[in-house]
Amino acid sequence: MENKDAYIEQLLSEIEGLKNRLYEADSIINAIKEGAVDALVLHDEGVPQIYTLESADYTYRILIEKFSEGALSITPDGLILYCNDYFSQLANIPSERITGSYLKSYFDDHGVFTDLIEDALKGTTKREVLLNVKGRRFPVNISFTSLAPTVDAIGVVITDLTEKKQHEEALLKNQQQLELKINELNATNTSLEQFIHVISHDLKEPLRKILMYTARLDTSGYTAENNPVGVIRSSAVRLNSLVDDLVKYAFSSVKDDMADIDLNKVLNEVKDDLEIIITENNATITLLDLPVITGTKVQMRQVFSNLIANAIKYSKKEVAPQITIGYDIATEADKFYYRVYVQDNGIGMDKAHLNKIFTIFQRLHLRNEYSGNGIGLAICKKIMENHTGRIEVASIPGSGSTFSLFFPINNL
Template sequence: MTFNLEDKDLHISHLEQEIETLRSQLDDANNIIDAIRDGSVDALVVQKEGKAEIYSIESADYTYRILIEKFGEGALSISDDGLILYCNDYFSQLIGIPASKITGSYFTEYVNSHRDYVRLKNSLNDGPVKGEFTLKGNDRNIPVYISLTDLHPTVPAIGVVVTDLSEKKGHELALVKHQHELEDKIHELNASNTSLEQFIHVISHDLKEPLRKILMYTARLNGSEENEDAVYHNIIKSSALRLNSLVDDLVKYAFIANKDEELKISLDEVLKEVIDDLEITIQEKAAIIESDSLPVIKGSKVQMRQLFSNLIINAIKYSRENGIPVIKIKYAHDIVTEGKIKYHKVSITDNGIGMEKAHISKIFTIFQRLHMRNEYSGNGIGLAICKKIMENHNGHITVESIIGSGSTFNLYFPVNDIN
């Protein structure tokens, strides 16, 4: 075969083009090899008959690969169009599909809402993005938190971190369930309290009405009985009066559990009103009451009046025989701190008979009496009411006492913003 000069030149030109193409392919191959060596590439995507095949490179950045495999969350790298180039074992176990089958599939196959995923991915232009999604596992829906990070231009891929929210969602559902159960219990308790209040009203009315008649008719018998009958009459009258007092105290104790609307209250005004109410009792005993300027608190004025009234009556009742009751009400202007809570401290000190140390723990218990009924009147409810009132106001009451020298009741009111 012979070639003319023109054919020879054309053949040389073709050979040069083929050489240039081979040189370009060689450069590409060298670049890929260099990328594999420096860890920039950990997988190759090869298109065969229109289908992408992924070839992982086990040696690429081995330390990084071990870290991701041990990662306590799902980790993937995907191409711009969502093709999964790599996933760790955690994600494979979460979905319930072998990693070999996940690699080469599209991430959107595992997302319940394709539209939400596209919206999230499109936000990558503004930086890493995060959002809650539901993934489709092998046999269940999985609530997850997804974080997408654009790895360009270092790596032509998108990094995906998947956090399983199943346990968190389970706790949230359990919390909601418990909250509903608690609300149901509160409704039941409110209904029970309403029924109890109605019951107390009925009992107090049904008991007090016959008592009122007993007292009214025994009063008409005064002076009309012979000596023995007079004794019986006095016993009946005394018992009826005591029962009447007991019913009143029980009603007070039952209703003091209700918290009124909290208002701004001047304890100075409360004390003045109580002293006015007890004017006759104070005069009969020639009692002396001294008081510092008291703080303003938030609470129920009705309950505050009952609190101070009970404590002052208590101090007068248990005064020393033939002695003048002296009651000193002091306010520690320095705020008292207990733990993280700050309190106003108001102390009510008397010079009465006092009490033994062993009895101090008993006095706030309902119906607890330290003396015989013929020594001191009362039903053993007054101090229990005081304790309940302080609890209603998120405070507390304590007592210090020396037998024969008197007692000090300390009232601790939480410091609130008074607007």
């Protein structure tokens, strides 16, 4: 009997609770119907969900407080009615001291504030301005939006531009420094070119006279070995060649306008230029089909002229030079290159010397063994760098060398 009474008592309590919840729900619905409470009704799988705008307004206020920009509301004459924490921190003034003050007092130029208010009363206006808080000036982007006729007030959003301006100033400063360095570099290059021209002219002119007048000297009574005039003449010839090579090396750094270059045509022109030494040495040059690359024609002629001349110069005694020039496609780190190779059957080089040959004035043989100043391959290296490529060599002593030129392929 006691259990039955307790159970009835529990049921009555639950019924009372349900009545209270039903009364509250009924009161909310009636209030919504009468317009006393704004609400939003959403249906989720047939189940109605009621959201009052009172809770939405609370969410909105939290959002404004956590906003990463300054937010204020002001009267039409600029009295601050509200400011969020961000603007309080930006101004470094407690929010309770900001509220009740006039926004105009924070403007570096009060006239700008007046213009913004006038524009805001017509709708929305935005401008970059300078704020002045206790003598501390900082740039902001400020937006005014009239809240009329709902509220006789103006909403204000402020974005601090200090960091952005600092980045812009740093970028501008770096750009100015870069332009200054470029101008200095251009001036240096111009001076260097003028210097090279002067040196090549001023050195070659007396050299020509030395060669001319030594040819007139009486060398009778001297043998070929002890002829001082012969020594002077050969030294002058070598110096003249060195000046020419130095000028070529200096100008190999100059980047002319790039264009599509058919290497087949370039190689045929180089063969014509070297016709005499090719014929004299009974050399055979086999040209396979070559690609069209992006580059400068003059420098390409320099590269292949040097490589072919070297292949003939360093050929084996009593063995006719045989030179084959072709290409294939090479890939490295997802980049594609035309690998143009120049292969010969010459004397070859020891592996230990392969890294030295592209250094200016580097020679692997005595001057009386092979002529030259050790500049040709250094010129080739600089020209390939101009073409954002590179030159490599593989060689076996007694079995010849293969020079590989790598040209980037931009459309693959």
